[in-house]
Amino acid sequence: MPIANFNAIPITGPGDQIPVLSRxxxxxxxxxxxQLLENTFNDAQVYHSRAVFQIDGAFTCDAEEVDPDADxxxxxIALTTKYEALEALFSAAxxxxxxxxxxxxxxxxxxxxxxxxxxxxxxxxxRLHAIPLGLTLIEGQYALTLRYSATLGEPQxxxxxxxxxxxxxxxxxxxxxxxxxxxxxxxMVAGEGSMVNIRNYTQxxxxxxxxxxxxxxxLLSERAVALSQSLLxxxxxxxxxxxxxxxxxxxxxxxxxxxxxxxVDIRPNDxxxxxxxxxxx
Amino acid sequence: MASESAKFVNNLGTLSFxxxxxxxxxxxxxxxxxxxxxxxxxxxxxxxxxxFDAFDEMSSTRAIGVGVATEPGQxxxxxxxxxxxxKMKLQSIDMPGDTWLHTVxxxxxxxxxxxDSSKYECxxxxxxxxxxxxxxxxxxRSVRDEYVQMPISGGTIxxxxxxxxxxxxxxxxxxxxxxVLSGTHLIEEDFDVQKTVEILAHRGGTNNVASTGLxxxxxxxxxxxxxxxxxxxxxxxxxxxVIDSTLAWxxxxxxxxxxxxxxxxxxxxx
Numbered sequence: 001m002p003i004a005n006f007n008a009i010p011i012t013g014p015g016d017q018i019p020v021l022s023r024x025x026x027x028x029x030x031x032x033x034x035q036l037l038e039n040t041f042n043d044a045q046v047y048h049s050r051a052v053f054q055i056d057g058a059f060t061c062d063a064e065e066v067d068p069d070a071d072x073x074x075x076x077i078a079l080t081t082k083y084e085a086l087e088a089l090f091s092a093a094x095x096x097x098x099x100x101x102x103x104x105x106x107x108x109x110x111x112x113x114x115x116x117x118x119x120x121x122x123x124x125x126x127r128l129h130a131i132p133l134g135l136t137l138i139e140g141q142y143a144l145t146l147r148y149s150a151t152l153g154e155p156q157x158x159x160x161x162x163x164x165x166x167x168x169x170x171x172x173x174x175x176x177x178x179x180x181x182x183x184x185x186x187x188m189v190a191g192e193g194s195m196v197n198i199r200n201y202t203q204x205x206x207x208x209x210x211x212x213x214x215x216x217x218x219l220l221s222e223r224a225v226a227l228s229q230s231l232l233x234x235x236x237x238x239x240x241x242x243x244x245x246x247x248x249x250x251x252x253x254x255x256x257x258x259x260x261x262x263x264v265d266i267r268p269n270d271x272x273x274x275x276x277x278x279x280x281x
Numbered sequence: 282m283a284s285e286s287a288k289f290v291n292n293l294g295t296l297s298f299x300x301x302x303x304x305x306x307x308x309x310x311x312x313x314x315x316x317x318x319x320x321x322x323x324x325x326x327x328x329x330x331x332x333f334d335a336f337d338e339m340s341s342t343r344a345i346g347v348g349v350a351t352e353p354g355q356x357x358x359x360x361x362x363x364x365x366x367x368k369m370k371l372q373s374i375d376m377p378g379d380t381w382l383h384t385v386x387x388x389x390x391x392x393x394x395x396x397d398s399s400k401y402e403c404x405x406x407x408x409x410x411x412x413x414x415x416x417x418x419x420x421x422r423s424v425r426d427e428y429v430q431m432p433i434s435g436g437t438i439x440x441x442x443x444x445x446x447x448x449x450x451x452x453x454x455x456x457x458x459x460x461v462l463s464g465t466h467l468i469e470e471d472f473d474v475q476k477t478v479e480i481l482a483h484r485g486g487t488n489n490v491a492s493t494g495l496x497x498x499x500x501x502x503x504x505x506x507x508x509x510x511x512x513x514x515x516x517x518x519x520x521x522x523v524i525d526s527t528l529a530w531x532x533x534x535x536x537x538x539x540x541x542x543x544x545x546x547x548x549x550x551x
């Protein structure tokens with residue numbers, strides 16, 4: 001439950017007919033907090049939950065210490081300035097690039113995340129970071145109160161990450177083709193079935209594909225270049241990194257895997273580079 | 282209707298609702314001749330924070346997937362004042378904006394859509410496949426047609442009903458049967474990729490597969506009863522061997538689509 005204890009502070013703006021119990025934060029104004037926990041069941045019929053946070057807030061003349069009667073235009077500017085600052089916070093997070101290092105994802109250093117106001121915290125008391133999903137300015141008496149509704153999502157890191165020569169690939173797909181027989185068939189004049197001659201078995205093939213993020217304005221990230229340079233040696237190492245309660249667990253899947261037909265697909269508008277490479281075990 | 286209490290128990294803990302309102306809705310979905318029933322139950326009540334925390338392992342960085350960082354939730358037993366329903370899914374918990382200290386008003390939605398059928402799992406020699414599919418090519422005698430060149434000299438009339446200008450048709454004997462087993466395999470923490478590859482290739486004499494009839498290194502034969510005793514009652518296929526297999530691993534979802542293509546001599550279904 002990402003919430004500690006909400007103190008009840010009624011909104012006291014002159015436009016409020018019915019006070020709402022809320023907290024106050026310099027960025028969020030007066031706000032109330034709501035959490036929806038949705039469970040997604042996988043093929044094994046076990047679920048994994050993901051939270052959506054809703055913050056309904058209001059910027060009021062009282063809180064901004066402006067007098068809407070004496071200076072209605074100035075009061076409106078003061079309130080819209082607060083809202084625009086919040087909107088800019090959401091826009092900046094939505095436009096931010098993925099941190100290059102996966103370990104930084106959805107932490108305080110991840111520019112894609114917005115820190116939720118105190119006292120919202122996880123069960124360990126840590127402040128929460130969330131990704132922006134929506135921000136709506138609600139119609140009302142703008143000169144007196146600006147109300148908004150913000151929706152944020154719980155960011156979650158994948159349970160497993162693939163490392164190719166030490167470089168992380170996002171959205172990785174690994175196709176393993178085990179050895180298969182090299183077969184020659186002969187149909188028989190009489191009798192049923194075929195006569196099958198097995199010459200040998202193929203070597204297993206491991207095809208890897210994934211995405212490496214790039215910074216804004218960067219067509220080919222330094223990491224993608226470094227990965228491609230490491231593949232020039234003709235071998236690759238595949239490792240699986242898993243998050244666990246005790247830390248990262250690294251398992252080597254294949255080492256010294258001969259490299260075959262590596263390629264990169266540069267997609268500037270997606271701010272990423274698709275990498276695919278085949279390994280012959 | 283109002284009730285004193287209700288509770289939901291699964292592997293993560295117990296969630297007790299007090300002073301709750303209960304709404305029950307039944308849906309029947311018709312798709313061709315198959316009817317699927319889903320019962321949705323919505324509870325609005327007060328829960329204790331300590332209990333709720335067990336269901337919400339919220340942390341500032343949380344891993345997705347199954348079996349990582351947090352134990353995956355399973356279906357549980359929902360106990361209502363007059364009955365209890367097993368294998369219920371906890372679909373969502375909505376905590377509205379409110380002031381709270383140790384208890385909170387929540388709305389929880391449960392779904393009872395546990396199917397009576399289609400819960401089948403299959404194992405390919407230790408590789409568990411959920412949602413399995415088994416595609417079987419039935420034995421048949423293939424037809425081969427060969428065509429002669431039609432005359433192109435001027436004035437020749439080709440009678441389309443004349444067999445002379447038709448195909449020379451021959452019929453083959455029964456060929457080997459192909460069957461494909463596929464399904465989803467969940468990648469566990471201790472997943473051994475080399476062992477899995479050996480099982481899928483299914484060559485005799487490897488670490489995990491014993492030789493059967495042929496020298497080590499050649500295909501290891503097996504019967505349908507080794508894969509699925511239930512299917513073997515109507516598909517008593519024998520002398521199956523693996524001709525091709527793939528494991529497509531969706532890495533960040535910790536699951537893989539496994540496909541095993543097998544071959545066997547032509548056989549009749551029972």
